[in-house]
Amino acid sequence: MSNTKIITLNVKGINHVIKRRKIISLLKKDRVQIALLQETHLTDSEHLKLKRDWVGQIYYSSFNSKSRGVAILVHKNLPFTLHTIVRDTDGRFILITGLLYGELILLGSVYAPNTFDRSFYSNFLAKTSPVCRNHVIIGGDFNCGLNPETDYNPPKSQPSSKMAKATTDLCSYLGLFDAWRVCNPHVKDFTFFSRPHFSFSRIDYMFVSGSVLGRTRGCLIHTCALSDHSSVSMELSPPYYDPSSRHWRLNPALLSDPNFVKYLEDHASTLWEAGKAFLRGSVISFTSAKKKSSLAKQLVLERDITDLEREFKKSSSISVLRKLDAARSALDQLLTQKAETAIFYAKHRLFESGNKPGRLLARLAQGKRGSYNSNNNNHDNKLENDNNKLKALGHRPRTMTTRTKINCCNGSNN
Template identity: 25%
Template sequence: MRVTVHRPCHARYTVHPEANNRTSSQIQDVNEYRQGDLASRTGVVRDQSATRTCNDGTEGLGGGHQTASSPTPSASEAQEWDSGSPTSPALDAQGRESPHDDHRASPANAPPLPLNTELNTPEPQTRERTPTQIGTQYRPYPSLPRTSPANTRRTQASKKRTLAHLLVSSENMRGRGHPTIAGSTKWAKLVNAIRTEKIGIMAIQETHLLPRHLQEIEQIYTDLLVINSADPDNPSGAGGVAIVMNKKHTNTHEVETRELIPGRAIMATFNWHRDDELTVLAIYAPNGARENAQIWADIKTKIRDARGQIPKPDIFLGDMNFVEDNIDRLPVALHGIDAPDSFDELKHYLALKDGWRETNPGTTDFTWRDASRTSMSRIDRIYLTDGLLKSSRNWKIQLSNLNKDDHSRISVEIVNMDMPEIGPGRWTMRELLIHDKDFMTYADAAGKLARDRLDAIERNGRSETENAQTVHRDFKQSITREAKRRMREVNCKRRTIIATMEQQCKSAKAMLRTDPTDENRKALKDAEHKRTRKHGTGPNRKRYPKRG
């Protein structure tokens, strides 16, 4: 298993030229802090400061890195500093040079550090802990004392503001569609959907991404963070699963990822809202019965044997390639791959529930179909914990413009139940009204009336009731009233059109279930394709009616 933590870029730390005659205790204070620890402090020690020099040349307060020329404490000294005795320099208030309580003094016989010497902090301990270490205090910097802030403090949380609701989605995109990301219409459509629908987290399957493709995505789509797990045997032609994070709606400051099974299962843990953490597990399961049953047993074994080092997921989603009930297949039947016992054990071990089925217990819908509509199934699913399931809403299965004859896009919105009540906000006019003939005709007439009133004021003079300010106020109020009235009409038409098309899809599915003829299959296919189009309210169902 590979564990990766996505953090901001590193910085280089040097000693400020004005800081002369440093003592070893002051240098030790600098060495104890990792990058950015002193950004919120006034200085490293009393009457002294350290400067952080970043790669772009900017400066700021920060910690240091220890080099070979820096004094290294002996084993006895380190044991004395790590002890809790009253005579320990780490706890003796008389021996401290710094006004901060978490700074320590070091032996006075240590040689001073020369000026302008680059300091290096020892690298943290990244290897996995053994079972005997579970429950003991974790020290990522074993060369530093136990009381060092680098070993005791928690990572500073990001100050990025995120919303208290998060839209989670999943879709099998069936490859890139082009050798490069820049020429891929699939990725262009996918990114456009993420932006317009404000999707925060999206799991995608069959990514077929190489490292150079990930670099292209990072350069072209800078508002996305793509965490990919490629198929080890054929990374560009088969398999692959990824988690796409929208940087505008999620906190990507420090995301911890784990590749449980290469090309099949990848996990990401991130800070969702305030102090709430979410762990997402994206899946692309094999379509063979034996391999499919084995992957669920492997995932359970890895999470169980980690003994808390691998968290249990809060959201479990992706292409499972099997169904749990025969109602989720058309024709109604259970195949040999369906409902494996290993998945049932994993689901109970993780305490997860099929959210769509819990929300729609008597509804039939499908997330995969072939081109002829002879076979359909709900193999793409989202599982949530009981707490998230109670705070979820807007469960959807919709056919996207990526694969009209293959997989559908599934989505759900989770909310923070502790968030305060938020009002409707400031009203704004929709852009589509600018292209609406009826509204623009009214706006032209209102503008001419306002201009005539201004001409009359210029001829007759202004008064308390007739002046430029009152004319402007009346013009804005009339435009606002007409815009709201027209939007009610447009929305009513659009909702009616969408409801009619959805009812046609449901009726076609019901007819196909009872009478699986070629005519009914074609009717369902036409209804689903019609539903994927963006229908407007103008002539010929165009989104923006022509102005005449």
């Protein structure tokens, strides 16, 4: 059983289908199993569109299509069983509790106001306290640096802000720790760059309880070219080792068994089958090499962005900023091309298999059940209204069969 990778990221709006695809693909590439997203700018129906590819479960709190919105994405292979959901009506936070590897855990995604709002903190504390468990992971954009000296560049000389004090008091009351600061006590890094103020700050956090902190295997800040915020990730080790999670491997001792070798020889494919297998393998090899080349280019750009961002944090040079913007633009074009290709193939699959019996058609039909039920309800309501009018006139009420016959007669007359 491998570690569970959890990430928090302010996505700065994903209401465009291309950016939505790029974010999902980026999280998949980074092997993320739980994603805590902020500023999704999605409605309830748009949030449900995130449930695709590797995403098996999604929980969200919407505000409107222009601001706020938070979501929690859970990998389809992660054994998470939901217990309770706590939503904020203003799209500021979403909390869920459930079983993960047999342990009751609380997960939360938070987008705090960018100005001090006492009602937000009191509301968050009031809704979190009843469901707070021993294992807690809350990530998000809290819009404040906790320490004015280490969480800002250039450092601030004035004391901590009201927002920082309220966030610190919140963590103290719930028994939470800043996972990144605990894992990196002497490192100075930041998650947001303000162009108007030309300053850096660390305002994105991963707050965890003491029991989770003991099983945290590293907490890192990553560069994200798709947002103006950097992501913060952590890896949580499982509570136990599961031997059944191992992959199958060939027993090499079988190769020295004459009966096994003869079995393979007797079941060898024909020359034509071997030729098809060779061509198939060649095509797969070429496609795989092409994907690896594209991925290598993406990794080089991401590494360049990370190095340039680190250099810019130290020097604040305009020339370095221009190189950083150019690298981000190149990476964005590459990811856009990948997202467009993925959408093209999705449309192609829908065109080829959308009207044929199968899982795709079943999924499409599943979303139509509600409309069918509403149509049946409308017919029933109309029939009941007609019967009430007939009773008022002294006539015999009509049944569904009678109504059908009348409609058929009307159709034949026309």
